[in-house]
Amino acid sequence: MNKYEVALVLSSTLTDEQRQAELDLVKEYIAKYTGVVTDVDDWGKRKLAYEIHKQSEGYFCFIKADGEPSLAVELEKELRLRNETLLRYLIVRQGE
Numbered sequence: 001m002n003k004y005e006v007a008l009v010l011s012s013t014l015t016d017e018q019r020q021a022e023l024d025l026v027k028e029y030i031a032k033y034t035g036v037v038t039d040v041d042d043w044g045k046r047k048l049a050y051e052i053h054k055q056s057e058g059y060f061c062f063i064k065a066d067g068e069p070s071l072a073v074e075l076e077k078e079l080r081l082r083n084e085t086l087l088r089y090l091i092v093r094q095g096e
Contacts, residue, residue, distance in 0.1 A: 001066045002093050004035075006075065009088040012045055012057040019059055022085055026063060026075075033074040035067030052087045064094075 008026065010019055027037050043060035052058070065071070072091045079089045 002069055002071075003038075004065050004067060004072060005092045005094055006030075006063040006065065007088075007090040007092070008059075008061045008063070008086060009048070009052070010059040010061065011053075011085045011087055012055055012059060014059065014085060018085070022082075023061060023063075025082075026079070029075055029078045030063070030065045030067065030071065033067065033071045035065045035071045035075075037063060037065050039064040048087075055087065058087050 006026065008023075010022055014022070023040070023042075027040075030037055041062040041064075043062070045057055046060050048056055048058055072093065076089075076091055079086060079091075
């Protein structure tokens, strides 16, 4: 199994409940593709380096997960469709 880190930048206009629902949805996607979430690091609201969709702030969250190589491909397909509330995402395979 590979180790992955998923970096998410969510819209700053979300309420705490909506933000938690989005994070839970990403965790469900990981579980759906036989991945296991090992750690969630919520950085909270931060200023963006540049505006994205006319927003200068966003909620940053990092999710660490273990999974098969297909996890990254399938998760990216799911995240690509979440463009209303998810400003940016990045999936990185971590080295040993």
